[in-house]
Amino acid sequence: MEKPINLYTKSSIISIMGHKRFDRSEIYSQISSFLKTGSYNKHQIAEATKINWETVSKALESLEAGNFVKKDGNKYSLKAEFYSNPNALLGLPVTKEQETLFYELLKRVKELSTKTLNRTFLQKILISIIKKEELSIPYGWYLFGQCCVSKLEFDNDYKSITIHDKAILQTLKEFDKYENTDQLMEAHYKEEDNDLYLTKLSINKILKEKFTEQTLDILELQIKNIIFKFSETEENKDLFIYINGFYSIFVRLLKLSIEELESIRLEIYDAFKSVWELIGTYDLYNDTKKSFNTDTKIYYDVRKESLLELADFYLFALKEHCPPFSKLDPKLQKLRDALAVRFQ
Numbered sequence: 001m002e003k004p005i006n007l008y009t010k011s012s013i014i015s016i017m018g019h020k021r022f023d024r025s026e027i028y029s030q031i032s033s034f035l036k037t038g039s040y041n042k043h044q045i046a047e048a049t050k051i052n053w054e055t056v057s058k059a060l061e062s063l064e065a066g067n068f069v070k071k072d073g074n075k076y077s078l079k080a081e082f083y084s085n086p087n088a089l090l091g092l093p094v095t096k097e098q099e100t101l102f103y104e105l106l107k108r109v110k111e112l113s114t115k116t117l118n119r120t121f122l123q124k125i126l127i128s129i130i131k132k133e134e135l136s137i138p139y140g141w142y143l144f145g146q147c148c149v150s151k152l153e154f155d156n157d158y159k160s161i162t163i164h165d166k167a168i169l170q171t172l173k174e175f176d177k178y179e180n181t182d183q184l185m186e187a188h189y190k191e192e193d194n195d196l197y198l199t200k201l202s203i204n205k206i207l208k209e210k211f212t213e214q215t216l217d218i219l220e221l222q223i224k225n226i227i228f229k230f231s232e233t234e235e236n237k238d239l240f241i242y243i244n245g246f247y248s249i250f251v252r253l254l255k256l257s258i259e260e261l262e263s264i265r266l267e268i269y270d271a272f273k274s275v276w277e278l279i280g281t282y283d284l285y286n287d288t289k290k291s292f293n294t295d296t297k298i299y300y301d302v303r304k305e306s307l308l309e310l311a312d313f314y315l316f317a318l319k320e321h322c323p324p325f326s327k328l329d330p331k332l333q334k335l336r337d338a339l340a341v342r343f344q
Contacts (some may be wrong), residue, residue, distance in 0.1 A: 024302045025084040025091050027051055027059050028068075032082035035069060039077040050155025059076045079296055088149050089284060093292055094111045095137060101136045102150040102265045104161040105168075111160055112168050123147040124188055125171050125297065131193035132167045145188050145197060149288055196229040200276060207269040211262050220254065223247050223272075226279075228240035235297075242311045249315060252322040264321050271314040278307050286338045 030049045034040070040048070045057040060076055063069045069076045084091035087099060094102075109125060110117070117125065127146045130137050138149040178184040182201070189197040199222050206219045227243055230236075250268065253261060261268075285300035 003263060018291075024059075024305065027055060028063060028082045028298070028302075029084055031056065031059055031063065032068060032078060034080065036080035039072065039075045041074045041076070045076070061234055062298050062301065066295045068294070068298070082298070084299070087150065087151050087153075089142065089147075090149075090281070090294055090296075090303050092138070092149050092288065092299050093294060094150055098137055099150055100158065101135060101161075102126075102148060102160040105135070105137070105164065106152065107158055108160040108162065108164070109168055109172070112165065113172055118181065119152055120144055121175060121178075121184060122152060124184060126177055128171045128174070129164060129167050132171070133164050135164075138288050138291035140284045140291075141197070141280070142284035142287075143277065145177060145185055145194075146192070149284075149291075175198045175209070190319075196226070196279075199229055203272060207265060207272065211258055211265060213258065216254065216258070216261070219249065230279055233284070239278050239282060240314065242275050242278060243306070245315055246271060246318075249319050249322060253318075255323050256321070260321075264318070267314075267318050267321070271318040274307070274311040274314040278304065278311060 011213075030051065031045060033050050042053060042056050043058065045051075045060070046053045049056070051059075054105060060069060060071075063082060064071055064076070066082075068078070068080050070079050070081045083093050084287070085094050085099075088094045106122070106126065109129070110123070115248065124145065126137075126148055127139055129135070130139060130148070139146055140149070141147075178187065182205070185201055186198070189195075189201065203219065203222050203226075206215045206222070209215065224247060227240070227247060229240075230243065232240060249271070253268070281303055285296060289296050
């Protein structure tokens, strides 16, 4: 008998998440593009775009909330075209001018650098230059610290720009003192006074090494610190279900032996990464929302929807390793049952 295929492997889940993320942005773009031709009701939009009515309805709600479309009676018309930029994080609507300036600067940094720079070094160097030269290139906090919204992959057809050579050379010299990425990130977080990202760095370091009693104590404290250092707002309060959930699961896991915890260290790391990506994605949206002429919450919501499902997957898988709750003393259980009946 053939072994059944497991559809819930890590690679398949990530593949599904990525596909759904693309589809949602494509749906918004298709509806937005169709509405350029006039004003239509949901049925007409669904028929023209070949997207089912329920999906069209939900997409229109999001587009209306994002101020991309307006509703008049039962018909919708376009206010601003939804555009998902494939060269930008979250598909954010970086303008052609901003994108060109970024890639010209990136190309010149690579030309002037005497050594190959990894992605983290490149990002931090670019941010430093952008700040010094007060360039209109959008950037914000995201996963590994401050980074540019435009992705680092670029077409070599862009020319390089020489007007900022002095700042580039000065910045490259300043960054020579950092021997590795961890050292760079720690210095960057301290310089920017970002305790949240320093805490994340500490957690990552612990999860990459073999557990000890001491590191497990520090890890519990640092995971708890994430809850207090990530500021809660109306826009991100739903994320705290996952942040608190991860902490609760980890506390239960601490009842296991060190050997048992070590055997699932990678799974703990994956679960934490899925929660951290929710935090980092919100930070990027929150830091950059004033950099664009349109409401960018819809871009955040599209990405968040996929990340929530991914976090659900990893947290549920990690929870399966938790020891069962210990049974209450029979007398205490009897008292609890009596109180429950009394206050029904």
